[in-house]
Amino acid sequence: MIDIKHHGAVKGVTGSCHELVVGSSGILIDCGLFQGEEEGNGASASDLSIDFPNSHIRALVVTHVHIDHVGRIPYLLAAGFEGPIICSEPSAIMLPEILEDALKIGFTRDRALIKRVLGLIRSRLVPVPYGQWHTVFDGEGESLSVRLQMAGHILGSAYVECEAQSDDEFERIVFSGDLGAPHAPLLPEPQPPERADRVVIESTYGDKDHESREDRRYRLKAVLEHALEDGGTVLIPAFSIGRTQELLYEIEGLIAEFKGSDPSGSDPTPTDIWSNLEIVVDSPLAATFTRIYRDLKPFWDAEAIELVNQGRHPLSFEQLTVINSHEDHLNAVEYLAKSHRPCVGLAGSGMCAGGRVVNYLKAMLADKRNDVLFVGYQAKGTPGRDILTYGPRGGWVELDGKRYDIRARIHQVGGYSAHAGQSDLVRFVSGIEPPPSEIRIVHGDTGAKELLKSQFHSIGLKGIMIPGLA
Ligand SMILES: [Zn+2]
Numbered sequence: 001m002i003d004i005k006h007h008g009a010v011k012g013v014t015g016s017c018h019e020l021v022v023g024s025s026g027i028l029i030d031c032g033l034f035q036g037e038e039e040g041n042g043a044s045a046s047d048l049s050i051d052f053p054n055s056h057i058r059a060l061v062v063t064h065v066h067i068d069h070v071g072r073i074p075y076l077l078a079a080g081f082e083g084p085i086i087c088s089e090p091s092a093i094m095l096p097e098i099l100e101d102a103l104k105i106g107f108t109r110d111r112a113l114i115k116r117v118l119g120l121i122r123s124r125l126v127p128v129p130y131g132q133w134h135t136v137f138d139g140e141g142e143s144l145s146v147r148l149q150m151a152g153h154i155l156g157s158a159y160v161e162c163e164a165q166s167d168d169e170f171e172r173i174v175f176s177g178d179l180g181a182p183h184a185p186l187l188p189e190p191q192p193p194e195r196a197d198r199v200v201i202e203s204t205y206g207d208k209d210h211e212s213r214e215d216r217r218y219r220l221k222a223v224l225e226h227a228l229e230d231g232g233t234v235l236i237p238a239f240s241i242g243r244t245q246e247l248l249y250e251i252e253g254l255i256a257e258f259k260g261s262d263p264s265g266s267d268p269t270p271t272d273i274w275s276n277l278e279i280v281v282d283s284p285l286a287a288t289f290t291r292i293y294r295d296l297k298p299f300w301d302a303e304a305i306e307l308v309n310q311g312r313h314p315l316s317f318e319q320l321t322v323i324n325s326h327e328d329h330l331n332a333v334e335y336l337a338k339s340h341r342p343c344v345g346l347a348g349s350g351m352c353a354g355g356r357v358v359n360y361l362k363a364m365l366a367d368k369r370n371d372v373l374f375v376g377y378q379a380k381g382t383p384g385r386d387i388l389t390y391g392p393r394g395g396w397v398e399l400d401g402k403r404y405d406i407r408a409r410i411h412q413v414g415g416y417s418a419h420a421g422q423s424d425l426v427r428f429v430s431g432i433e434p435p436p437s438e439i440r441i442v443h444g445d446t447g448a449k450e451l452l453k454s455q456f457h458s459i460g461l462k463g464i465m466i467p468g469l470a
Pocket residue numbers: 064066153178
């Protein structure tokens with residue numbers, strides 16, 4: 001028997017955790033945290049314990065190290081999971097870093113315990129190069145191999161091809177993980193799998209297409225110029241991994257292209273803005289990941305490598321300041337909230353549900369000179385979603401139990417996403433020859449899943465399912 005079960009990312013986009021059952025054994029694909037109102041079968045943002053049996057689970061395969069895909073790994077270990085953690089080589093470097101941070105925030109302040117958990121996780125890591133088959137188990141009537149392919153979502157991200165055999169059943173099953181948008185900065189775009197009998201695919205943006213790379217870049221430029229004209233600060237809530245580095249890469253490119261001296265020197269002009277722009281990344285974690293991104297250039301795409309060969313430093317440029325300590329963080333909040341110089345602040349979490357960005361929001365939302373720019377998906381029930389919904393109508397948001405009026409301008413550059421858009425998802429599946437006999441749509445809001453489903457139908461694909469939907 002070969003079967004697929006979903007333990008998360010069914011009623012929303014977070015808490016990714018899927019199980020591939022092969023006879024009496026199984027593997028997990030991701031083990032992530034729930035965020036906002038989203039929940040799994042029993043588990044939720046407030047109850048993280050593993051709510052399914054795991055004694056038959058032979059391995060965990062990690063598609064990428066975003067917290068909604070890996071955050072429950074410590075709980076999986078606590079529940080008695082003893083198998084290896086299989087992931088790409090960059091992910092193996094990044095995983096302990098992100099889990100250390102998650103443990104400090106949500107698990108315990110006991111350093112010795114954190115060290116023990118991280119030591120345990122490190123001892124279980126099995127880095128596997130992209131494009132290489134890895135045998136997970138090969139026994140009496142049951143075998144399973146997995147192969148990771150670049151997913152173009154964040155550094156180290158992968159989709160997983162599984163070659164499963166149970167008695168006389170043979171199947172190739174593909175789990176998409178999170179897929180990146182083509183032409184995203186820094187990373188090569190994902191290629192469709194060579195073959196698949198069944199596909200489990202994400203649908204975060206299953207309902208829409210993104211703007212083109214150029215449109216999106218100029219929109220980012222326009223929003224920043226417009227926002228910075230009045231001397232306020234632009235705050236960008238962003239995940240520490242992925243979008244922060246993409247944005248730095250894009251902003252460095254915009255500075256390189258548009259900075260110059262302004263001969264009149266009177267009113268602030270766009271050229272002034274780009275010359276004087278300060279970028280502040282306020283997150284020790286983002287700083288760590290920006291360093292890892294810089295160190296792992298072999299995994300960059302050709303365009304980014306070309307810039308480096310020209311002597312550019314896309315992820316470490318002059319106008320960039322990185323903030324680590326808590327004291328510097330508090331100073332930066334005060335400085336950015338009151339500064340009359342053009343400033344962009346990047347801080348996490350990306351959905352404003354916690355982290356340093358919350359202090360910035362509290363200090364900045366009441367001032368109409370300030371701007372908040374959303375570049376990522378905002379899940380239902382998160383403060384980010386509320387700011388995006390109620391901010392433009394002069395509403396308020398609750399942060400740490402207190403109401404904050406929103407006078408700052410709110411923007412969204414929706415095309416700026418580390419996720420594939422609808423046509424990209426369709427291209428991923430339609431590139432599989434012959435077409436898969438079953439497609440399971442997960443990891444999206446209901447509307448996005450339905451629209452992606454009808455899109456798949458319209459090109460003649462069959463066996464499309466939305467798990468968890470009656
Ligand atoms: Zn992700």
